[in-house]
Every structure is written in structure tokens, then in C-alpha cells.
Amino acid sequence: xxxxxxxxxxxxxxxxxxxxxxxxxxxxxxxxxxxxxxxxxxxxxxxxxxxxxxxxxxxxxxxxxxxxxxxxxxxxxxxxxxxxxxxxxxxxxxxxxxxxxxxxxxxxxxxxxxxxxxxxxxxxxxxxxxxxxxxxxxxxxxxxxxxxxxxxxxxxxxxxxxxxxxxxxxxxxxxxxxxxxxxxxxxxxxxxxxxxxxxxxxxxxxxxxxxxxxxxxxxxxxxxxxxxxxxxxxxxxxxxxxxxxxxxxxxxxxxxxxxxxxxxxxxxxxxxxxxxxxxxxxxxxxxxxxxxxxxxxxxxxxxxxxxxxxxxxxxxxxxxxxxxxxxxxxxxxxxxxxxxxxxxxxxxxxxxxxxxxxxxxxxxxxxxxxxxxxxxxxxxxxxxxxxxxxxxxxxxxxxxxxxxxxxxxxxxxxxxxxxxxxxxxxxxxxxxxxxxxxxxxxxxxxxxxxxxxxxxxxxxxxxxxxxxxxxxxxxxxxxxxxxxxxxxxxxxxxxxxxxxxxxxxxxxxxxxxxxxxxxxxxxxxxxxxxxxxxxxxxxxxxxxxxxxxxxxxxxxxxxxxxxxxxxxxxxxxxxxxxxxxxxxxxxxxxxxxxxxxxx
Amino acid sequence: xxxxxxxxxxxxxxxxxxxxxxxxxxxxxxxxxxxxxxxxxxxxxxxxxxxxxxxxxxxxxxxxxxxxxxxxxxxxxxxxxxxxxxxxxxxxxxxxxxxxxxxxxxxxxxxxxxxxxxxxxxxxxxxxxxxxxxxxxxxxxxxxxxxxxxxxxxxxxxxxxxxxxxxxxxxxxxxxxxxxxxxxxxxxxxxxxxxxxxxxxxxxxxxxxxxxxxxxxxxxxxxxxxxxxxxxxxxxxxxxxxxxxxxxxxxxxxxxxxxxxxxxxxxxxxxxxxxxxxxxxxxxxxxxxxxxxxxxxxxxxxxxxxxxxxxxxxxxxxxxxxxxxxxxxxxxxxxxxxxxxxxxxxxxxxxxxxxxxxxxxxxxxxxxxxxxx
Numbered sequence: 023x024x025x026x027x028x029x030x031x032x033x034x035x036x037x038x039x040x041x042x043x044x045x046x047x048x049x050x051x052x053x054x055x056x057x058x059x060x061x062x063x064x065x066x067x068x069x070x071x072x073x074x075x076x077x078x079x080x081x082x083x084x085x086x087x088x089x090x091x092x093x094x095x096x097x098x099x100x101x102x103x104x105x106x107x108x109x110x111x112x113x114x115x116x117x118x119x120x121x122x123x124x125x126x127x128x129x130x131x132x133x134x135x136x137x138x139x140x141x142x143x144x145x146x147x148x149x150x151x152x153x154x155x156x157x158x159x160x161x162x163x164x165x166x167x168x169x170x171x172x173x174x175x176x177x178x179x180x181x182x183x184x185x186x187x188x189x190x191x192x193x194x195x196x197x198x199x200x201x202x203x204x205x206x207x208x209x210x211x212x213x214x215x216x217x218x219x220x221x222x223x224x225x226x227x228x229x230x231x232x233x234x235x236x237x238x239x240x241x242x243x244x245x246x247x248x249x250x251x252x253x254x255x256x257x258x259x260x261x262x263x264x265x266x267x268x269x270x271x272x273x274x275x276x277x278x279x280x281x282x283x284x285x286x287x288x289x290x291x292x293x294x295x296x297x298x299x300x301x302x303x304x305x306x307x308x309x310x311x312x313x314x315x316x317x318x319x320x321x322x323x324x325x326x327x328x329x330x331x332x333x334x335x336x337x338x339x340x341x342x343x344x345x346x347x348x349x350x351x352x353x354x355x356x357x358x359x360x361x362x363x364x365x366x367x368x369x370x371x372x373x374x375x376x377x378x379x380x381x382x383x384x385x386x387x388x389x390x391x392x393x394x395x396x397x398x399x400x401x402x403x404x405x406x407x408x409x410x411x412x413x414x415x416x417x418x419x420x421x422x423x424x425x426x427x428x429x430x431x432x433x434x435x436x437x438x439x440x441x442x443x444x445x446x447x448x449x450x451x452x453x454x455x456x457x458x459x460x461x462x463x464x465x466x467x468x469x470x471x472x473x474x475x476x477x478x479x480x481x482x483x484x485x486x487x488x489x490x491x492x493x494x495x496x497x498x499x500x501x502x503x504x505x506x507x508x509x510x511x512x513x514x515x516x517x518x519x520x521x522x523x524x525x526x527x528x529x530x531x532x533x534x535x536x537x538x539x540x541x542x543x544x545x546x547x548x549x550x551x552x553x554x555x556x557x558x559x560x561x562x563x564x565x566x567x568x569x570x571x572x573x574x575x576x577x578x579x580x581x582x583x584x585x586x587x588x589x590x591x592x593x594x595x596x597x598x599x600x601x602x603x604x605x606x607x608x609x610x611x612x613x614x615x616x617x618x619x620x621x
Numbered sequence: 622x623x624x625x626x627x628x629x630x631x632x633x634x635x636x637x638x639x640x641x642x643x644x645x646x647x648x649x650x651x652x653x654x655x656x657x658x659x660x661x662x663x664x665x666x667x668x669x670x671x672x673x674x675x676x677x678x679x680x681x682x683x684x685x686x687x688x689x690x691x692x693x694x695x696x697x698x699x700x701x702x703x704x705x706x707x708x709x710x711x712x713x714x715x716x717x718x719x720x721x722x723x724x725x726x727x728x729x730x731x732x733x734x735x736x737x738x739x740x741x742x743x744x745x746x747x748x749x750x751x752x753x754x755x756x757x758x759x760x761x762x763x764x765x766x767x768x769x770x771x772x773x774x775x776x777x778x779x780x781x782x783x784x785x786x787x788x789x790x791x792x793x794x795x796x797x798x799x800x801x802x803x804x805x806x807x808x809x810x811x812x813x814x815x816x817x818x819x820x821x822x823x824x825x826x827x828x829x830x831x832x833x834x835x836x837x838x839x840x841x842x843x844x845x846x847x848x849x850x851x852x853x854x855x856x857x858x859x860x861x862x863x864x865x866x867x868x869x870x871x872x873x874x875x876x877x878x879x880x881x882x883x884x885x886x887x888x889x890x891x892x893x894x895x896x897x898x899x900x901x902x903x904x905x906x907x908x909x910x911x912x913x914x915x916x917x918x919x920x921x922x923x924x925x926x927x928x929x930x931x932x933x934x935x936x937x938x939x940x941x942x943x944x945x946x947x948x949x950x951x952x953x954x955x956x957x958x959x960x961x962x963x964x965x966x967x968x969x970x971x972x973x974x975x976x977x978x979x980x981x982x983x984x985x986x987x988x989x990x991x992x993x994x
Contacts, residue, residue, distance in 0.1 A: 272908060272935040272949040273875075274679065276971030280874070280953025287904055301906070301935050494688075524691040524701060528677045534930050541921050550914045550939075553704045555677050557949065558935040568679035568948045576684060592681045 023125075023172035025146040029078035029105065031153070032069065033138040038081055039088030040115065044097045057093065058100040075102030078142050082108065082133055084394065086115025092342065095122040099175065105144055107132060107151055107160070113395040113424060116358065120167060121344055123175035127151060127160040128225055161225040166191065167356050180252050180348040190258070191229055191354055193218035198449070201318075205455040207362035208429040209397035212337035212450065216320045224361045224457075231353050232262070234314045236323035238305040239267040241343050242285035245324070248347040249289075257293045258353030264297035264314055265290055266305035269561045274568045293350070303533025303559035306330040306501035310414060311533055313440055317432045317447040322346075322355055327501055327583065329421045333413030334439065335432040335450035340421075360426040362397040363388075364458040367404035369467035374618035376511070377412035378503055378581070378601035380404070381419040382472035383464070386482025393423030396459065400430050401452045404466045410439045411505035418502045419583050422479040471616060473579075474599035477587045485604065488614045493598075494576040495526040496609040497590075498549075499557075500564035503581035503602050504532030506539050512606035513545035515620050521553035522612030528570045529554050530562040554609070563590055579614065581605050624764040625826035626797040629722060629739040632761050639758040642741075643667060643721040645751055647693075648708050649686050650674040650941065652726035655748040656689055662697040663755030670694040671711070672703035676940035679948030706913030706939035709733075710881045713811065714915055724751050728857075729963065731798075732815035732881060734826035735807065741824060762797050762823045765790075766832035769802040769813070771841035778891075778981035779809035780882055780961065781865075783816040784846035786838050788862040793822035801828050804840065808887040815881055819848075819963065820858050847959075847994070848979035854966045865984060871994045873978075874956040876985040877970075879910025879942050883961025883982040886919045893925040895986040901933040902992035907985075908950040910937040932989075944969050952977070959988050 042065050044057065051057040059070035079085075079098070085108040086094060095118035098106075105125045119126050127144065129151055136142065136153045143152045146168060150157045173179035183189070196215045206214070210222050217228040237245060242265070257263065265286050273279035283300075290298055299308050306327050308314070315321040315331035321338040322328065328340040341355065349355040367380060385392075398420045405413070413430045420428025430436075431451045437444035471485040498504070498512050509531060521527045529549045531537040537559050540546050546556055562569035564582035572578055572591030577598065580590065585597035600608075603617035610620070624634065632638040641664075647655060648671045662668055670690050675683035694701035705711045709725075709732045717723060719737030723730065726748045730740030741759075743751065751757045767790070769782060790798075798817045802810065810827055817825035845865035851857055878884060878892055889911065901907060909929050911917035917939045920926050926936060937949045943962030945951050951971035952958050958970050958977050965977040978994075988994055 271906075272937070273906060273953060273971075274949050274951050275947060276951040276953060276975070278953075279951065280956055283906070283953075300933065302933075494684075521704070524695075524703070526677065526687070526703070537936075538927050538930055541927055547918055547921060550704075550918055555704050555938040555940075556917070556936070557677060557938055563677075568677075570677035571679060571681050571684060573681040573684040573688065576688070591684065595681070 023104065026144065028141050028143040029076045030074065031136055031138055031140045031142050032073070032077055032079050033136065034079060034081040036082035037084045037087055040086060040091045040094035041088055043086070043094040049091065049093060054093065054096050054100045058097045061097045061101055073101045073103070077103060079103060079106040080133060080136055080142065081106065083110045085111050086119065087112040092118050095119040095124060099123050104171065107142065109133065113426060116395070117342065117345065120170060121176040123171050125163065125171045129158050129160045131158040162227065164227050164229055164356070166229050166354065167227050176344050176348045177248065177252055180351055183352065184252070184254065188352065191231065193231055201449040204453045206453060207397060207456045207458065208335065208399050208450055208452065209337060209360050209362055209427060212318065212320060213357060213359055215318065222359045224359050226359045227356055228359060229354050229356050230320050232322045232349065232355050233316065233319035234321040235263045235346070235350060236305055236309055236314065236321065237263065237265045237289065237346060238269055238323065238325055239271060239282040239286050240269045241324040242282050242289055244343040245347060246285045246288055248344055252347055252351065254351045257350040260294040260296065263295045263350065264299065265295055266299045266308055267301055268304045269565055269567065271301040271560060272558055301558065301560070303536070304501040304504065304561055306418065307504065307532040310334055311535055316440055317436050317442065318450055322349065326421050327418050329425065329428050330414050330418040330501060332417035332420065332428040333410060333430050334436050335430060335447065337427055339426050360395050360397045361459045362399050363393060364452065364461040365398055365400050366461060366463040367400060367402035367466055368463060369404055369465045370407060371404055371466050374603050374621050375469050375471060376601040376603055377408050377415045379469055379472045380464070380466060381416045382474055382482050382599065383469060385419065385423055385474070385480050386472065388423055390422060390478065390480040391424045393420060393425035395424065395426050398423065398425045398428045399452060400428070405430060406433055409507060410435055411507045415502050422583060471601060471604050473604065473614065474585055476596040476598065477585060479584060479599065485614065485616050489616065491614045492577065493525060493579045493608055493612060493614065495528065495570055495572055495578040496605050497528050497563050497570060497578060497580040497582065498602055498605050499530030499532065499562055500582035501532060502583040504530060504536065506536050508581065508602040509536065509540045509545045512602045513548040515603060515606035515617060516552045516610065517548050519552055519610045521609050525609060525612045526570060527554040527609040528557060528563065530557045530569065531559050533559050566590060579605055579608050624797065625799050625828060626739070626764055626824065627761060630761050634761045634763050636761055637758065638761055639756050640722055641755055642724045642751065642757055644669060644716065644723045646671060646708055646712065646723065646725045647690065647748065648673055649683065649690055650727065652745065652748060653686050653690055654745045655726065655752065656693045658746065658749035659752050661753050662699065663753060665698040668699040668752060670699050670701045671708040673706060673708040673940050675948065676938045679946065704914065706911065706916065707880055707941040709815065710885065710912045714913060724748065724757055728818055729815040731818045731822065731825035732811055734814040734824060735810040739824060742818065762795055764797045764799055765793065766799050766801065766828070766835035767838065768832060768835040769800060769805065769838045769840055771839050772804055773840045773843060776983055777843050777845060778983050779805060779812045780981040781846045782838065782840055782843045783813050784848055784862050785843050787816065787820050789838060790820065790836055792820055795821065795823045798822045798825045799828045800825065801831050801835065808885060812882050816963065845981065845984050848965055850965045850967065850976045850978065852967055857964060857966050860965050865980060865994060868994045872957065873905065873959050873988050873992060873994060875906040875908065875952060875958045876989050877908040877910065877942065877950055877958060877960040877962060878982045878985050879912065879937065880962055881912050882963065883985070884910045884912035884916060886916045888982045889916065889920045889925050892982045892986050893928050895983065896928065896932045899990050901989055905989055905992045907934040907989045908937055909934045910942045911939045914939050945971060959985050959994065961985060
């Protein structure tokens with residue numbers, strides 16, 4: 023692939039979603055070769071039969087939004103599309119496209135002067151795109167990323183790199199002084215430190231060397247397949263890798279789970295990975311509990327809620343299986359530097375109001391796409407007053423706004439949690455000079471308990487609007503709200519009380535450590551005496567595993583992070599999300615109850 | 622002298638008798654099917670609706686069963702019990718007294734014999750009928766006696782003795798079994814009685830007087846036993862029983878201790894004592910299911926649950942996990958499970974082609990170290 027090339031334009035508008043690119047009903051066609059002719063079949067039926075190799079798509083904002091369907095990128099790649107120019111891209115499509123061998127350029131302006139059928143010229147090194155004699159600037163594309171595209175995608179690129187004798191990227195670490203240089207968002211500071219860049223800005227693509235990689239059991243089988251396809255015998259650094267069995271352990275879905283269990287053991291054995299956590303709890307909670315994801319560092323994992331450790335000032339985001347395979351082998355992973363939104367939390371959280379209420383309120387305000395590929399950066403006295411567990415709750419759910427990461431400033435609580443000198447990590451903080459896309463300010467003193475209602479995480483209502491809604495089941499657990507503090511507040515509310523007749527109350531501590539402590543402190547006894555059911559630490563019902571699946575027209579109130587349709591039962595099960603305090607109060611009465619009335 | 626069953630039913634063997642049971646138990650296991658046929662309840666105070674099987678629900682269908690059972694209990698004013706653990710053990714601990722008659726749709730209802738109560742396993746239509754009328758009729762069965770003498774060797778459990786007895790006795794053809802077993806403690810008697818009907822007995826009880834004529838089992842000669850996999854639930858009574866030694870070395874993927882045979886505080890104590898200084902084999906999944914909430918709390922207070930957690934076991938909710946179609950502990954294709962659960966039919970613990978072997982808690986714990994029988 024040349025650094026300078028021209029192609030014929032196919033023009034599209036804003037918000038082209040992955041269903042428009044390839045309809046969901048075509049998703050089961052067994053091969054991409056067969057599927058590719060249905061690309062854009064509803065919007066531009068002629069596309070599949072007339073697109074030529076080398077054609078270029080020009081689009082508006084949010085190209086590739088919707089599902090995380092990888093085929094949306096691969097059908098374009100198989101149709102010979104090697105470049106897309108758009109005002110902005112949906113987060114997951116952006117990664118999928120590059121990894122499928124498509125060059126994505128961000129440009130605002132060309133859309134107004136070009137038409138379908140025009141010829142656009144791309145100059146990668148010159149950082150411009152031109153049409154009809156007019157040039158427009160585009161962001162920098164690092165050499166390694168260009169190679170991924172030029173080699174036809176990530177898997178092919180990795181195979182080629184291995185064949186040529188893998189040359190590892192040399193990174194000159196930044197000095198503490200360079201880390202402290204003002205004028206950057208926290209995401210920028212974390213990325214530039216790891217990538218060894220003195221300066222970065224939103225839209226730049228940086229190659230990082232993540233400090234920690236986490237694989238969870240859902241993707242072990244696919245990862246084994248991809249590693250086999252690439253033909254990798256060794257990985258970059260097994261000590262930087264942990265495998266955590268949490269979604270499919272305890273094995274519960276008979277036909278599937280044992281294969282994931284076995285594949286995890288196979289990966290561990292084949293690549294010498296020693297940090298194994300089999301049935302010890304939820305991956306994201308273990309990542310900070312075991313101090314794998316540290317402040318000031320970068321972590322990545324095969325799961326969307328990887329944003330959790332942002333609560334400790336760690337840049338962390340989820341990736342797909344192909345990317346994980348390549349990253350394990352090369353030790354490298356590219357990120358686009360995100361824009362950032364500053365969220366100032368003023369005041370003090372009143373009794374009975376938890377950090378879950380804060381993030382639900384924010385999600386209701388900015389909606390599920392309000393943080394699309396953004397870094398949500400939290401500050402303010404209420405943010406600093408939050409415990410580490412409360413911060414992890416907020417960072418965990420930042421993902422539900424589409425955010426790339428959710429970051430808290432490092433402070434003494436962070437340093438104490440990690441037993442690190444604050445002076446080494448205090449550069450992970452908000453700079454007044456940093457450029458934020460916008461600033462949101464909340465006064466948490468006035469906050470009421472919040473509930474996310476059926477069916478969408480961003481359908482958030484204050485408790486007053488939902489009070490008295492009957493529930494059939496209450497679930498306390500997940501990487502969002504399965505911590506010891508969450509157990510503590512629920513136990514305080516439930517002590518000496520009984521769960522409402524017929525209501526199923528299910529408790530799943532996030533990790534073995536939480537479980538042990540909750541036993542020691544008597545919380546588990548309180549739950550059992552109240553009529554609760556305790557399951558072993560795991561992802562459980564949060565990810566739709568069989569730990570309380572429900573039937574038609576039943577309602578569940580859960581402390582987890584998603585209430586998508588069908589996730590906790592059938593298509594007709596109604597799911598609500600809330601804080602542990604609201605969950606416990608509701609378990610007693612059987613209908614949505616304000617915990618402040620019981621505290 | 623009257624037999625246990627004659628005393629309980631108030632008539633001699635061979636006579637037709639009608640009794641009014643003290644308790645009728647309907648659960649979410651198989652018995653819930655009776656709810657569909659019950660139009661009225663003669664004595665609601667005697668009917669207990671217990672949620673103890675699919676805990677927490679592993680399928681939406683299971684949740685629908687709970688809704689149905691709850692609505693039934695509310696409509697007729699029956700007691701609804703949930704989150705207390707396995708119904709049999711809960712009843713023994715909290716409800717049943719000597720002299721009671723309990724009607725259940727379950728193979729292990731003979732457990733009540735250990736406390737001097739009569740447990741009767743009935744079909745689903747019969748369960749519905751008894752619930753509606755409050756009456757149960759039967760021809761009083763004959764009794765067979767069994768003497769279990771001597772003391773069990775170290776590492777051998779009463780489960781092994783029960784399996785050895787069943788192997789020796791063969792099909793008990795609807796007779797009532799009375800055990801004379803003065804060396805067994807109360808918990809051991811419960812395990813023995815609960816397993817007595819697996820091969821076809823009507824019920825079981827305990828006699829304190831040595832019978833003149835009886836089957837004899839010398840407990841000191843009992844060796845670890847295994848109940849083998851079988852093809853279907855209907856064939857469970859014919860599942861082969863053999864000595865564990867014959868299977869030595871067979872690779873296993875998982876083990877489970879739970880139920881009244883492995884999840885009571887007595888069994889949990891033994892299992893926890895066994896794991897002292899040992900390490901769970903990599904690639905072996907161990908599930909621990911406390912029988913009841915009471916057992917769970919007691920085990921927590923004695924530090925036993927924490928020791929299991931440290932060992933790497935998965936702690937399931939209190940309840941009956943001897944059949945798991947989908948839920949914690951389900952087994953994958955061609956995997957092998959060793960369990961204290963009493964169902965070994967294909968599909969009982971997940972995949973149709975997974976194999977389930979019943980054995981004592983001691984045998985399960987030993988396997989957890991070696992990944993082998």
C-alpha cells in the first residue's frame with residue numbers, strides 16, 4: 023500500500039450504523055466472502071455489485087455506530103475498501119476497521135465539497151486529503167498502524183512480523199518532569215507516558231506497551247484459535263498476563279463452559295502464564311485487588327468493563343480477541359488519544375446515596391453515547407471523598423456512556439490502596455490548562471437514589487418516580503457493586519430483617535477476598551438469615567449466566583451494570599439497576615424502596 | 622410385635638389402610654407438576670411448598686415454576702419456604718417429629734425414618750390427590766430387616782455402607798426396610814435411610830431391637846463404593862454399584878459434595894478436615910453445596926467455608942444440586958464428575974454424555990487432590 027493514493031468516493035451521511043453497513047440478518051452467513059455482497063444493501067443496494075478495490079468512503083459523524091459486530095469492518099475490507107474518511111467514528115468500529123486492514127482518517131470539511139464518484143487523494147505522510155483542488159488536514163498515522171493496514175489487517179500483520187523476526191518497539195520512558203508537564207488531560211498524560219511521547223493530542227494514534235494484560239474465560243477458546251492462526255509459539259512477556267476464570271466458572275452452561283475452562287488452562291500451559299485465578303471472582307475486581315492494574319499505568323483486557331481500574335488512575339480499555347492475540351505476541355497495542363470530558367463532583371454524598379447513584383445520574387444526563395470514545399475524567403471534593411471501591415463503581419460504568427475510559431485523580435487513598443508513594447503517581451491529576459471538550463458539574467448533596475429502568479442503562483429516573491414498583495428478584499453483586507462496602511451497606515439495611523415473601527434475593531460477592539471478609543464480618547450470615555441465597559464469586563447473572571434467570575413479565579432490581587433486553591431472563595423480563603442500598607431496602611419490602619427511610 | 626410401618630400406619634401388613642398425613646411437601650424439583658392438577662387443598666396448614674432445587678434459577682423455565690408454586694401457596698394459604706436449603710434436610714431439622722407421616726414426590730423420602738417418622742414417596746397424580754383430599758391409602762407393605770454391625774473403617778463412610786447394602790440387597794420390591802444399626806449416629810442413620818429406597822424399597826425406618834432374621838452387613842468390612850452412570854432417570858434404580866477400587870486411576874474433571882449425603886455440617890467437617898495441608902489439583906473443579914442455610918451458617922462460624930474457599934472450591938447456594946441442567950457445577954461434553962448426589966443418569970448434571978459417579982464425601986475429597994478416582 024502506498025503512502026499516497028487516490029480512490030473513487032462513496033459518500034455517506036452521519037450515524038451510519040453497523041446494521042446499515044451489513045444488516046443483522048446477514049450476520050449468520052458463514053463466510054465473509056459470501057456476505058460481502060450485502061454491504062449497504064438497504065441504503066445503497068448497488069454498492070455490493072459495483073464497489074471497486076481501492077474505493078474510498080467519505081462520511082459524517084459517528085460512522086460505524088451500533089453493535090460491536092466485527093463483520094461491519096470485515097465486509098468492507100473484503101470489498102476492497104482500504105480507506106474511510108469521516109468526521110468521527112464509533113469506538114469499536116474504529117478499532118475493528120484498522121485491525122481488518124482499513125485506514126481510517128478523521129477529517130471535518132471534505133464532506134462539504136465532495137460528491138459520490140469524485141476522486142480523493144490521500145497523503146498519509148503529508149497528513150492531508152484533497153478533492154477538487156481543495157486540501158484538508160488529517161491526523162497522524164503511526165508507522166506501525168500503517169503497516170497493519172498495509173499488511174491486510176492485524177492477524178496478517180502479526181504473522182508477517184513474526185516471519186520477519188519480530189522487532190520490538192523501543193520506547194524511551196518519560197521522566198517524572200515530563201509526566202508532570204501541565205496542559206494535558208489524564209488520558210493524554212497516561213498515554214504519552216507509556217508511549218514515551220512528549221506531546222500528544224486528541225485524534226493522535228499512539229503505540230503503547232501495556233503494563234498488564236488480562237484474559238477472561240469467555241474468550242479463551244477464540245484466543246487459542248487466533249493464536250493458532252497466527253502460529254505464535256511465544257508471547258512477549260507472560261509475567262504481564264493474567265487469566266481469570268469468572269464468566270464461565272463455576273461451569274454452568276453445560277455445553278459451553280468446560281471448553282472455556284480448558285482453553286484457559288491450555289493458554290497458561292502453552293505460554294507459561296502463571297498468574298491464574300480460577301473461580302476466585304470477577305476479573306475486573308481481581309485486577310485492582312491483586313494490584314495488577316496500577317495507577318499511572320496502562321492495562322487492557324478482553325472485556326468491555328475494563329474501564330474499572332480508571333478509578334485508580336489507570337488507563338484501561340477493552341479490546342477484541344484478535345487484538346489481544348497480537349498484543350500478547352508483540353507487547354504492543356495502539357490507542358487513539360481520546361477527547362476528554364471533565365466531570366466535577368461538588369459537595370458530599372448524603373447517607374444512603376452511593377457512587378452508583380452518581381454514575382447513573384450522569385448516564386441519564388449524557389445518555390449511552392454521550393461519552394463515545396471519550397475519556398471521562400472525575401474531580402471535585404465528592405470524587406476525592408469516595409472510597410476506592412466507590413470510584414471503581416463509577417469508572418466501571420463510564421463504559422455504559424460509550425467512554426474509552428473513566429479516570430479518577432490519584433490521591434492519598436489511591437497511594438494507600440496500592441501501597442505506593444504518592445509522589446510517584448500524583449501526576450495523574452486534572453490540569454487546569456488541559457483542553458476538555460466540555461465540563462459537567464454536579465452538586466451531589468442534592469442527589470436522590472437513581473434507578474436505570476427498562477430497557478436501557480440511560481433510561482434513568484430518580485427513585486421518587488419508581489417507588490413502589492413490585493420486584494420478583496433482587497441481585498446484589500457484579501464488578502460494579504459486589505465489593506465489601508457494597509455488602510456492608512446491604513447488610514446494615516438487612517440486619518434482623520426478612521426478605522419479602524416470594525422475592526428471590528441473590529448475593530454474589532465480587533471476589534473470594536470480599537467473600538471471606540463478608541463471612542468474617544457476619545454480612546453473609548445476615549443475608550442468609552434474611553432469606554438470601556449466596557452464590558460463589560463470579561460474573562453470575564450480571565452477564566446473563568444462570569444465577570437467577572427470570573421468566574416473562576418478572577422484574578429484577580440489580581446492582582449490576584446493564585439492563586439490556588433479555589440479559590437477565592427472557593425478552594419480556596424487565597430489568598432495573600440501582601445501588602446496593604436501594605437493592606437491600608427493596609429486598610425487604612418487595613417493591614422499590616428508598617433506603618434513606620430504613621437507615 | 623408390630624413393624625415400624627405397621628405401627629405408623631396402624632394396621633398389619635397386607636391390610637388396606639387410609640391415613641391422614643401430617644405433612645405434604647411440594648417442591649420445584651419434580652413435584653411441582655402436581656400443582657397443575659390440584660383444584661382444592663384439604664388441609665393447607667399441612668402443605669409445605671418448598672423452593673430448594675434450582676437455586677438460584679438456572680433457566681427462565683425454572684423461574685416460571687417458582688411463580689406457579691408461589692401463586693399456588695398464596696391461593697390456598699400454604700406455607701411457602703425458600704432459601705432454607707434442601708427440603709428433606711430442612712424438614713428433618715425444623716419441622717418433622719417422630720410419629721409424623723410425610724407425603725413427598727421423591728425417591729429419598731425415607732430419610733424421615735431416621736427420626737422415627739414415615740416418609741412416603743408418591744407419584745405426581747397421587748401427590749395431587751392426597752393434597753386435595755388430605756387422605757392417603759395403601760396396602761401396608763411387608764418389612765425386611767437389615768442388621769449393620771461393627772464399625773466403619775477409617776476413610777469409609779456411611780454412604781459406602783448404604784451403597785454396599787443396596788448392592789447386597791438388590792431390588793427391595795416395595796418392602797419397608799428396617800435397619801438395626803446401633804453403631805451409627807443420627808446423621809449416619811439419615812444418610813442410610815435416605816438411600817434405602819434407591820433400588821425399589823417402599824420406605825425405611827430404624828429399629829432399636831435386634832431382629833431375629835435380617836440381612837447382615839459387617840460395617841468393618843465395607844470398602845469405598847461407587848454408584849455408576851446409567852442411561853436415563855427411569856433406569857436409575859438399576860444403576861450398577863461397585864467397589865471404588867475397580868475404578869482406581871480413572872481421570873475426573875470435577876467433584877461435588879452436597880445434599881444430605883455430603884452437605885450437612887457433619888459431612889462438611891469431615892471434608893474440611895481432609896483438605897488440611899493438601900492442594901486442589903489443577904484442572905479439577907470442586908463444588909461444595911451446604912445442605913441447608915443452617916448448615917451454611919454453622920460451617921461459616923466454624924471457619925469451614927473459608928477453608929474451602931482457600932482450597933479453591935466453589936461454594937454453591939444451599940439447596941439440592943443433585944440434578945443441574947444449567948447452573949453452577951454443570952458438566953461439559955464427555956466430562957466425568959464424582960459427587961455425593963444420588964442421581965447418575967445421563968444428563969443429570971449437564972451434558973448427556975457427561976458421566977456422573979456417586980460416592981462418599983471422602984472419595985470426592987480424595988479425588989480433588991489427584992484428579993483421579
